[in-house]
Amino acid sequence: xxxxxxxxxxxxxxxxxxxxxxxxxxxxxxxxxxxxxxxxxxxxxxxxxxxxxxxxxxxxxxxxxxxxxxxxxxxxxxxxxxxxxxxxxxxxxxxxxxxxxxxxxxxxxxxxxxxxxxx
Ligand code: HEC
Numbered sequence: 001x002x003x004x005x006x007x008x009x010x011x012x013x014x015x016x017x018x019x020x021x022x023x024x025x026x027x028x029x030x031x032x033x034x035x036x037x038x039x040x041x042x043x044x045x046x047x048x049x050x051x052x053x054x055x056x057x058x059x060x061x062x063x064x065x066x067x068x069x070x071x072x073x074x075x076x077x078x079x080x081x082x083x084x085x086x087x088x089x090x091x092x093x094x095x096x097x098x099x100x101x102x103x104x105x106x107x108x109x110x111x112x113x114x115x116x117x118x119x
Pocket of ligand 1: 040052059061062063082086091092094095110
């Protein structure tokens, strides 16, 4: 009886561990990542007017809601700045690097998300 209880407890813990592991390994949607990481600087619509721009005045980002402004960027450059941060591409070092926080697939989705904001 005692063995069975311990055994089911162990199995239970393994199952819980697996569920937690899978949840954390799962990629987040671009909208979730955007809300969590980017809105504070780039703003809800990507206009570069997030709440942090009130305290850090030196930030000058492109207006992602403007197709004309976004056409000036190549996808590979946008990917690089998201992965490696502003400093790596001779731009503002205020722009953080996200290669540790987002998987390649998530960065790819983020790119589509950014383009979807442009009208
Ligand atoms: C702490 C503020 C801050 C956060 C947070 C931030 N960025 Fe930026 N980002 C900047 C700044 C400042 C620039 C402008 C760099 C330059 O041109 O010198 C920039 C530039 C960019 C660019 C190049 C196009 C442009 O607007 O100039 C992309 C793409 C970008 N960020 C994506 C992201 C993504 C995606 C996230 C979230 C995962 C994010 N950023 C989070 C500050 C931030």
